[in-house]
Amino acid sequence: MTQNEIHTLVEKQRSYFYSKRTLDVNSRINALKKLKTCIQNHENEIARALAADLGKSNFESYMCETGLVLSEISYMLKHIRSFSREKRVHTPLAQFHSRSFTKPGPYGVVLIMSPWNYPFLLSLDPLVDALAAGNTVILKPSAYSPNTGAVISELIKECFSSEAVAVVTGGRTENTSLLNEHFDYIFFTGSQAVGKEVMKKASEHLTPLTLELGGKSPCIIDTSADLKLAARRVVFGKYLNCGQTCVAPDYICCHSSVKDAFIEEVKKQIPLQFGSQPLDNPDYGKIINSKHFQRISGLIDSSKTVFGGHTDADALRIEPTVMDNVTYNDPIMQEEIFGPVMPVLTYDSLDDLIHQINTLPHPLALYFFSRNKTAAHRVMSQCQFGGGCINDTIIHLATSEMPFGGFGESGMGGYHGKEGFRTFSHYKSIVDKKTWLDLPMRYQPYKSLNSKLIHFFLK
Secondary structure, rough: OOOOHHHHHHHHHHHHOOOOOOOOHHHHHHHHHHHHHHHHHHHHHHHHHHHHHHHHHHHHHHHHHHHHHHHHHOOOOOOOHHHHHHHHEEEOOHHOOOOEEEEEEOOOEEEEEOOOOOOEEEEEEEEHHHHHHOEEEEEOOOOHHHHHHHHHHHHHHHHOOOOOOOOOOOOOHHHHHOOOOOOOOEEEEOOHHHHHHHHOOOHHHHOEEEOOOOOOEEEEEEEOOOOOHHHHHHHHHHHHHHHHOOOOOOOOOOOOOOOHHHHHHHHHHHHHHHHHHHHHHHOOOOOOHHHHHHOOOOOOOOOOEOOOOOEEEOOEEEEEEEEEEOOOOOHHHHOOOOOEEEEEEOOOOHHHHHHHHHHOOOOEEEEEEOOOOOHHHHHHHHHOOEEEEEEEOOOHHHHHHHOOOOHHEEEEEEEEEEHHHHHHHEEEEEEEEEEOOOOHOOOOOHHHHHHHHHHHHHH
């Protein structure tokens, strides 16, 4: 799409929004129902596209992408009327006699820019929330997952007119053209580097935005942890989607007294979950492209590799890999891995570890494995991060009842469920003042009696 075509599309959506057709809650409900039916009718095409882009199995595609989108739609259909209502709030005595309330309303024309690692989920989930709130949407899938982007484009065309929802495909040229337009809200999921550019462009129009970024998410294993269960759940979370998950445990901080035992459990779990030859496992998946394959392969230090490490450049596959004796100065600790390589570091003092984590850029997620509730409370209270789990990984993002989002360098804002509706809504604060009474005390000339009454009402 050219800059002029994109500009025309934005203006068409703005005109459609000003026609007030998105304000009717019944229309929003019908739109979500239509989208849900369309997704269900095209589950096979979605699965094939995800397999082509990322090598995902049908089971993983539904569990981690399609099923979660359908769950979000079901949640919104159940709650949208409640979310859309005015909410009455307490009115102070000084505003007698009035009714005070907040009224949610859509922002208008929204831009959603999605990444390649969960291309269906991270495109459709925010779309569902934006539509539930009454916005029009221009959706920009990643060029790195072209097959899924093509399926999304066809689904949207089947469900909506371009004035309501449109998909813009392409690469950097289209991204730049979109960001040069004036949107009413921008929702971006991707890298920190690109997130900075999105925020810079948004600032030119003072456009509010949500940034869902990444970072190096730590996973802490303390002395009281159930090591077998911890290894099982860490292996699941770390190597899901070949490690290409924004909330995957990026690195392991294991207490020095249990580090060797934990690594032995991990070595047992990897074959149990992925087979003795993961590179030949059709359900294991692949790295998105050669660029990322080379980057991840370059982070593997063979002198510190204690498990895995083999690669297949033709198939873009990297074995689940474990590196031991890693330090914070190693190259693998200088960037988000976003691949199936698990560096293991050690600690001796939990207080020192908490301090260390807080000196680093704030991660999107943090995981803590322990039977010690006091220690868990300390970590969850004192560390700064977006969200996380105690004695598990990843699953905190799979519920619509909790917001999902980053903190500091890992992002700003959140979504899912009610928080998703709130993200794409502006809440107007309104006082409905009655006309049958007008207290004179606020008007000049001020009198001593008025001063006493003001002190009475406002203290």
